[in-house]
Amino acid sequence: MADFFPQIKISDPSKVFGRGEGLSVLEDNAKSLAQIQIIGARRFGKTTISLCLESLLRKDEASNVYPIYTDVKTSRIKGTANFYRYLTAMLVKRLCEDQIFTEEKSFGLVAITPSIEYIENYTRLKDSLDDYQPDIFIKVASHFAEKMGKTILVIFDEYEYLAKSTFESLDGFMPLREFSTDT
Numbered sequence: 175m176a177d178f179f180p181q182i183k184i185s186d187p188s189k190v191f192g193r194g195e196g197l198s199v200l201e202d203n204a205k206s207l208a209q210i211q212i213i214g215a216r217r218f219g220k221t222t223i224s225l226c227l228e229s230l231l232r233k234d235e236a237s238n239v240y241p242i243y244t245d246v247k248t249s250r251i252k253g254t255a256n257f258y259r260y261l262t263a264m265l266v267k268r269l270c271e272d273q274i275f276t277e278e279k280s281f282g283l284v285a286i287t288p289s290i291e292y293i294e295n296y297t298r299l300k301d302s303l304d305d306y307q308p309d310i311f312i313k314v315a316s317h318f319a320e321k322m323g324k325t326i327l328v329i330f331d332e333y334e335y336l337a338k339s340t341f342e343s344l345d346g347f348m349p350l351r352e353f354s355t356d357t
Contacts, residue, residue, distance in 0.1 A: 185225035193223060200227050204239055204327055209354065211333065221245075224329050231327065239327040240319070242268050246340065247332030254346030255304030257336070261350075262286075262311045263295035265326065269318055281313040282306070308349035315353070 184190060187197055203210050204227065212220045228243040244264050251257045267290055269275035275288040284302045289295055302310065315326045330336070341347055 183225055184222045185229045187226040187230055190219070190222055190226060193219070193226070197223065197226055197230060201230050201234075204231060204241070205237060207239070207325055221331050224331050228329055238324055240322055240324040241327045241329055243329045243331065245331040246335045251335075251340045253304075254341050254343075255307040257340045257346065258307035258311045258349075259296050259299040261328065262299060262307070262314055263292050265311070265314055265318070265328075266295045267292045274318060274322065279317070281310055281317065284310050286314065312349065312353050 187194070190197075200210065200212075200223065212223055214220050225243055228241045231237050231239055231241040242265060244261070251260050266275060266286060266288060270288040270290045278285055278287045280286075284299070284306070286295070287298065299307070299310065319326050336347060337344065
């Protein structure tokens with residue numbers, strides 16, 4: 175017997191039913207730089223909506239945001255510094271895939287060599303001090319946001335895992351919150 179809930183991730187908005195209006199509202203909110211949360215019961219399509227939102231924003235060349243989807247739960251991130259390493263590595267990966275980040279660049283004391291391999295980016299950041307990880311992410315995101323003339327939009331899936339098992343304390347969230355508010 176087939177599973178009622180498919181185990182595939184759907185990112186094509188044309189393959190979802192009855193979510194067009196909701197996606198449109200989320201897209202408008204993303205473009206106006208609003209911070210939003212999608213809350214619902216398990217298996218109700220929050221991941222699909224998030225992936226479709228990323229897809230819509232990526233296809234819109236006139237969009238003022240550069241979206242990056244990331245699943246906090248499946249990445250199994252432990253520790254504040256590792257979360258920021260992960261976030262920077264995912265941003266660098268996406269920028270490389272889109273051929274925006276093509277050559278080594280220094281961000282303060284840290285030189286980053288671009289790679290489309292997330293694990294390479296993450297591993298290279300392991301050499302830099304834990305305390306600097308939030309600053310590294312902010313410097314990379316700020317640099318490329320300015321270069322593209324867009325705001326970096328991180329779409330977190332399973333967001334509650336940040337507080338539940340990623341950050342040692344909620345203080346770890348503050349650099350991200352302050353950065354997103356300033357932007």
